[in-house]
Amino acid sequence: MSSVPLKIGVVAGEASGDVLAAGMIKQIRLQYPDAIIEGIAGPNMLQQGCRTLFDMEELSVMGLVEVLSRIRRLLHIRKSVFNHFKDNPPDVFIGVDAPDFNLPLEKKLKRLGIKTVHYVSPTVWAWRENRIYGIGEATNLVLSIFPFEKAVYDKHGFPCQFVGHTMADDIPLQPDQAKARQDLSSIEFTEDQKVLALLPGSRAGEVNMLLDIFLHSAAKVCDALGSLNVLIPAVNEVRKQQIEAKIQAFKQNEIPSESLVINVLLGQSRDVMIASDAILLASGTASLEAMLCKRPMLVAYRLKWFTHQMMKRLYKAKYFALPNVLADKLVVPELLQEQVNPDTISEYLVGMLSDPNSTVSDEFVPLHKMLKQDADKQAANAVLTLIGASNE
Structure with missing residues (x-):
């Protein structure tokens, strides 16, 4: 392999996978600077020199109903990616999360003799554990980000390595709120105004489902506190335009108090989180970042009716917010479906913002340490070891 460039295929389906893949690619390039890396990439992966065959945004679809409405396009993309790698076989293919898209692709590539890795275990610990047999058939190795996942794979005899989470390595155990506010130079912060971060999700469907409710909740919080500074980070320019359109409609229809200040930022979600006094966010990886x-925080989520009915029958975990799943107890409040309404949300948030002596660090620091495992390097070495290319 040393005589020709290493060739790696990688597909990420949303913003969180883009971050994980980019960190792993950066570490691979330290050993193989001339590696050819291509697949479906987000902005962070592109910065690491990954060539993308399709816009990652096309894969960022949530819920059963939404996926069904776009199934023909998704199948076309997957077939095109498969044909590309069939004609240009990589030394290894890595599917990053997005299991409904990546696992069938991995299975077909593995049958061609291509080594396959799945980075981020599907939630077999939460629902449909028998999916693990399909995962084992599709992959040579699973890289898990949570420690309890490996035990499930070990029980069934499938290779799995716990690597931790790259965000746990990047974020200090004690983040500096003053510095984060300083880094957000376009935002004016005052001592007498509380700061609320709103993160309604990285997908278009999530923003459509949650942002109106989040904005109405913020308006109620502002009425209770007298003023409020709201920060909304957008994952990309497309999402920023969607969020700004929603805010414009909200202001025209509701005429909120002038004391409610709303700022939309492109990126900078981590600085926004650290700078905030409390966070209202959609369930998902963002709740893990907020914990770090x-x-x-208050974690909220709404699903289409049919999707929710299906999940009620299938989901077996006690919690859905990742901090609670990690701790195996309720450390942050979580709201689902009808509970996600402005009255309930604002009641929680007013309590959080009125309490200057929050003890969340007491719960969060041990969980942070659990995930702090030098994930990018571990993931890169696991992939390279699998194909006999590690120099470590």
Whole structure:
């Protein structure tokens, strides 16, 4: 392999996978600077020199109903990616999360004799554990980000390595709120105004489902506190335009108090989280990042009716917010479906913002340490070891 460039295929389906893949690619390039890396990439992966065959945004679809409405396009993309790698076989293919898209692709590539890795275990610990047999058939190795996942794979005899999470390595155990506010130079912070971060999700469907409710909740919080500084980070320019359109409609229809200040930022979600006094966010990886940022949070999620009915029958875990799943107890409040309404949300948030002596760090620091495992390097070495290319 040393005589020709290493060739790696990688597909990420959303913003969180883009971050994980980019960190791993950076570490691979330290050993193989001339590696050819291509697949479906987000902005972070592109910065690491990954060539993308399709816009990652096309894969960022949530819920059963939404996926079904776009199934023909998704199948076309997957077939095109498969044909590309069939004609240009990589030394290894890595599917990053997005299991409904990546696992069938991995299975077909593995049958061609291509080594396959799945980075981020599907939630077999939460629902449909028998999916693990399909995962084992599709992959040579699973890289897990949570420690309890490996035990499930070990029980069934499938290779799995716990690597931790790259965000746990990047974020200090004690984040500096003053510095984060200083880094957000376009935002004016005052001592007498509380700061609320709103993160309604990275997908278009999530923003459509949650942002209106989040904005109405913020308006109620502002009425209770007298003023409020709201920060909304957008994962990309497309999402920023969607968020700004929603805010414009909200202001026209509701005419909120002038004391409610709303700022939309492109990126900078971590600085926004650390700078905030509390966070209202959609369930998902963002709740993990908020935990690592040591911020009080309220996790909320709504699903289409049919999707929710299906999940009620299938989901077996006690919690859905990742901090609670990791701790195996309720450390942050979580709201689902009808509970996600402005009255309930604002009641929680007013309590959080009125309490200057939050003890969230006492719960969050041990969880942070659990995930702090030098994930990018571990993931890169696991992939290279699998194909006999590690120089470590």
